[in-house]
Amino acid sequence: MDFRSDTVTQPTQTMRQAMANAPVGDDVYGDDPTVNELETWAAERHGFESALFTTSGTQANLLGLMAHCERGDEYLCGQQAHNYKYEAGGAAVLGSIQPQPIENNPDGTLDFGKLAAAIKPDDSHFARTRLLSLENTINGKVLPLTYLAKAREFCDENKLSLHLDGARAYNAAVALDVDIKEIAKHFDSMTVCLSKGLCAPIGSILMGSKDFITKARRLRKMVGGGMRQAGILAAAGKLALTEQVTQLETDHANAKLLAIKLSELPGVHINPDFVQTNIVFAKLDAQIDIHGIAKKLSNDGIIISPGNPIRFVTHKDVSESDINFLVEKLKLYLS
Ligand SMILES: *Cc1c(COP(=O)(O)O)cnc(C)c1O
Numbered sequence: 001m002d003f004r005s006d007t008v009t010q011p012t013q014t015m016r017q018a019m020a021n022a023p024v025g026d027d028v029y030g031d032d033p034t035v036n037e038l039e040t041w042a043a044e045r046h047g048f049e050s051a052l053f054t055t056s057g058t059q060a061n062l063l064g065l066m067a068h069c070e071r072g073d074e075y076l077c078g079q080q081a082h083n084y085k086y087e088a089g090g091a092a093v094l095g096s097i098q099p100q101p102i103e104n105n106p107d108g109t110l111d112f113g114k115l116a117a118a119i120k121p122d123d124s125h126f127a128r129t130r131l132l133s134l135e136n137t138i139n140g141k142v143l144p145l146t147y148l149a150k151a152r153e154f155c156d157e158n159k160l161s162l163h164l165d166g167a168r169a170y171n172a173a174v175a176l177d178v179d180i181k182e183i184a185k186h187f188d189s190m191t192v193c194l195s196k197g198l199c200a201p202i203g204s205i206l207m208g209s210k211d212f213i214t215k216a217r218r219l220r221k222m223v224g225g226g227m228r229q230a231g232i233l234a235a236a237g238k239l240a241l242t243e244q245v246t247q248l249e250t251d252h253a254n255a256k257l258l259a260i261k262l263s264e265l266p267g268v269h270i271n272p273d274f275v276q277t278n279i280v281f282a283k284l285d286a287q288i289d290i291h292g293i294a295k296k297l298s299n300d301g302i303i304i305s306p307g308n309p310i311r312f313v314t315h316k317d318v319s320e321s322d323i324n325f326l327v328e329k330l331k332l333y334l335s
Contacts, residue, residue, distance in 0.1 A: 002303040004234035004327050005195040014243060015200065015236040020233035026228050027053075028221070033188050034231025038319035042205050045241065046184040046192075050133040050213035052206045053234055057082075060191040062090045062223065065133070065217040067208070068161050068189065074127035076115055076160070080103040081135050083165050094223065098127045098150045108138035109147050112154050119158055135165040135181065140255075140279025141173045148186040157193060158308070160187065167193040167204070171239075171277040174248040188212070196313040197248055197315050198240035198280055202233050205241075218241075247316050251278040254314040254323055261327040262312075266334055280295045282314040293333045 002008045025031030037052050043051040051309040054060040061083040069075055075085045075091065079101040081090065091097040100118050102110045109320035111133075120126035132155055136143040138284070155162040166172075173180045184190050189208035194200035206216055220226060227233075259272035259280050283291055286308075294306040302325070305311055314323070 001301060001326065003312040003314075003316055003326065004303055004305045005313045007195060009195075009197065009199040009315045009317050011201045011236055012199055012239065012244070015239050018235040018239055019029060019232050022231045024229035024231035027230045028226040028228060031194070032229060032231040032234070034238075035234040038205075038234040042192075042236065042241065043207055045206050046185070048162065048179045048190070048207035049210040050208060052213050052216050052220065053112070053227075053230060053237065054191075054204045054206055055195040055202065055219060055227065056195075057165075057191055057204040058087045058090065058221065059220070059225050060193075060206040061087060061133075062094065063225075064163050064189050064191060064206050065091040065097055065131070066095040066209070066219050067212050067215040068131045068163060069095060069097045072098075072127055073130040073331055074098040074100050074133040075163075076100050076102060076110070076118055076129065077133040078102060078108070078110055078135060078138065080104045080108075080138065081133060081165065082167065083133060083135075087282055095285065100127075100129070103252075104138065108135070108143055110134070114151065115154065119160075125308065127159065131161045133163040133165060133166075136172045137168045137175075137277050137279070137310060139281070140275070140277045142175045142276050145178070145182060148183065152186040161188045163188065164190040166190045168277065170245055171197060171248050171252070173247065175252060175276050189308050192241070194237040194240040197251055198244045199247070199316055200236040200240040200244075203237050205237070219236050231300045232259070236247060241284040245315075248278065251314045252276075252315070254278075254318065254320055255312075256322065256326070257312060258323045262325070262330075265327070265331055268330075271313075278314045280314070281309045282312075284308045284310060288334065293330070296333050297326075297329055300325075302329060304325055305330070
């Protein structure tokens with residue numbers, strides 16, 4: 001029972017079958033029918049002209065940022081943004097793109113006043129501000145659709161492009177009970193992780209205009225992301241975006257259940273009303289030895305990421321009874 005992340009999900013039986021049977025070719029030559037099918041289908045499905053299959057979400061974000069921005073350009077993002085904080089500074093290191101982070105509001109949004117103040121004037125002292133990058137969900141929180149519409153307006157007014165790190169965009173769509181297009185339509189480009197709660201073994205998708213994806217495809221080759229018989233992976237990716245989406249409803253219900261049960265434990269502080277998707281954060285009283293507890297839990301076959309706040313992630317491979325078992329053990333070790 002692994003509560004560290006939804007990245008630990010095992011591919012489904014139908015994915016393994018589809019992978020075994022996928023027609024493949026050399027995708028660097030554009031010859032892999034399964035990759036081509038996924039890219040064409042994904043672009044259509046999300047309302048973009050074009051799509052690109054990538055090795056990871058990190059690579060999809062990097063290619064997106066580099067396709068939008070030249071050396072010496074700047075992108076606006078959240079202080080907590082994955083593509084600022086958790087991607088080894090790739091945009092700066094490999095793209096010479098300057099990040100301009102803005103403190104995230106508690107709901108994950110970025111304040112438009114602060115964003116406007118951070119846009120640099122057209123002056124040789126400054127980097128050129130080109131892009132706003134948002135993330136949805138961000139730390140499990142869903143950005144409201146009205147906020148996305150305002151972000152689009154803000155970018156149009158300020159001649160910025162708008163990118164979405166949508167690693168968990170399907171969690172947002174499921175939580176809002178809207179079609180993914182209702183989120184995607186506000187953005188010039190968007191990524192989706194196939195390998196998180198959607199259970200594919202490997203891969204993400206980057207989507208945008210035809211010219212944007214052509215540029216990203218060259219950059220993907222440059223960073224070593226050109227893959228050969230990648231249809232074996234794309235076959236699972238297609239099932240991630242079709243068969244696995246409804247699984248996220250169960251994941252969200254399980255996260256809510258976990259939050260409610262955690263809120264009843266001594267020394268654990270969490271408001272279950274704030275849990276919107278599959279990620280649960282709880283604050284622990286300072287005297288709790290969570291590293292010691294994590295060791296005991298591992299003897300029970302439960303893996304957690306110790307920390308304070310502590311983060312639990314629900315996914316296909318943890319069931320309601322696994323959650324009950326986790327809470328029972330936690331109760332024992334906390335008392
Ligand atoms: C996981 C994640 C990524 C990166 O995906 P990898 O496939 O792990 O490289 C990017 N953005 C967000 C919000 C993520 O959660």
